[in-house]
Amino acid sequence: MTESTAPAPRSVLVTGGNRGIGRAIAEAFLAQGDKVAVTSRSGGGPEGALQLTCDITVPEQVEAAYAEIEAAQGPVEVLVANAGITKDTLVLRMSEDDWSDVIDTNLTASFRLAKRAAKGMLRLRRGRIVFISSVVGLLGNPGQVNYAASKAGLVGMARSLARELGSRSITANVVAPGFVETEMTDVLTEEQRTAISDRVPLGRYAQPDEVAAAVTWLAGDGAAYVTGAVIPVDGGLGMGH
Template sequence: MSRSVLVTGGNRGIGLAVANAFLAQGDRVAVTCRESPPPDGKLLAVRCDVTDSGQIDAAFDTAERAHGPVEVLVSNAGIIDDVLLLRMREEQFTRVVDTNLTGAYRVARRAARGMVRGGWGRIVLISSVAAVRGAPGQVNYAASKAGLGGLARAVARELGSRAITANVVLPGFIPTDINADLPEKVRQEALTQIPAGRYGRPEEVAAAVTFLASDAAGYITGALLPVDGGLGMGH
């Protein structure tokens, strides 16, 4: 059955892979982006900054006019601003949390209204292995991504009886634009810690997301699913 899907930050990297995976299975897919739209033009692209509730409402309105009420929400929009704790300004901390965590709350709240009315919904939040492992220079990022677990589990308890699930996917080291500037030494050190012995692919994250959004995953909610080649084991 074709679903109305909205992927925030769906113009590149993991978000784009997720959006294309839904599109490939016949869903009606909209993506939000702050700047450049997806490259191929096959997805409905809506400009939206998830730190602005007004822009979120406008983005949902546009998507819903085109595709009907959003039934599947993938909250993927996020930023990084890596600085060691003793050098990190409060603004750097709050800006990352406002985008990555509060932004997820904003879009989940907006999506939930239609899901409750429709009696069905899937909310998938894209976190990171940094949420469970931590990382030097990522106090803000790790905190924002860790908070998504609590957010999803609270939503799962509130909305579970309405056939709405809320889950979290924790990607490991997936080479994308967001980490393209990492020094090669850091990349190689990360590789030595991954039991699978390789980096992940955006499409592997997308496969986990589409499963959690499927009818087959209707009894899975409040779960934290790592897609990290074993990097986060034991945490």
């Protein structure tokens, strides 16, 4: 591809882009030549990204982050809502705060981010929204009632947005990873890791860049006619759901 025909870099926002899956996604967009902003509560991110400290559960901080992104790299054309938390415990021990904190971060904040991004996308008459869900949102998991509910909610949100925004060439999709090699899974014992991988038809954990590849595909020209979809990156763990 010659320089004259190279696609113009897009303005991309990845939340939770300082580590793990989010960082891999941000790095993949940067490798494509896109302009990438990442947010996290603690700051940081890959080299070359606009690194912003933002608590996505605070509306004022989200608005301030969008204003800074728009000033630096233009309206957000690709939103990847990746940031999320867990507060796992059995339902009878789950407090109101355990429930609300996870729902606020994983689901409500994703609504807030998508709503704000849609303003610019509607004016541009194009855009890509990708929510990072989880196989747990499709299968359920003991001790994760709050997390599973929040991740399942992203599917309904994406499909509603797909119907609402599709006439303006804005797509909304979901990527549902299974078990991924990250800092969160590094703390598991070898016995726990083996028990998990034995449930996966491919017999291994995913690498963060394998999740990133699905995200960049959904945001690329090859997926222009894909919207309202749930793309599993789970080694076959959740097949049929």
